[in-house]
Amino acid sequence: MVNNEAWFRSEVLDTARNIARIKVGYIMIALTVLGCVTMITGKEAAMKDQMLLSDAEKKAKWRAEVEKGQEAAVRKSQ
Secondary structure (H helix, E strand, C coil): CCCHHHHCCHHHHHHHHHHHHHHHHHHHHHHHHHHHHHHHHHHHHHHHHHHHHHHHHHHHHHHHHHHHHHHHHHHHHC
16 A cells, blocks of 8 residues: 555645635635625516516506507497
8 A cells, every 4th residue: 555645745735735725715705706696686687577567567558558549440430
């Protein structure tokens, strides 16, 4: 059996572990920031979606009124 200590010094292994820990920490920070941005934009989109629904309802009412007006005009012309 070959001892890993014979091939690498403990300082080298500690440095490699610390570098890996730092990289994992940076990745976790980036994912946290990305998650926060996603949540904020998702909430804004949900609010806009509610606004869009009310706009869609208004448009549906307007279309119904226009159709009623057109039907009334057709009845008068006949």
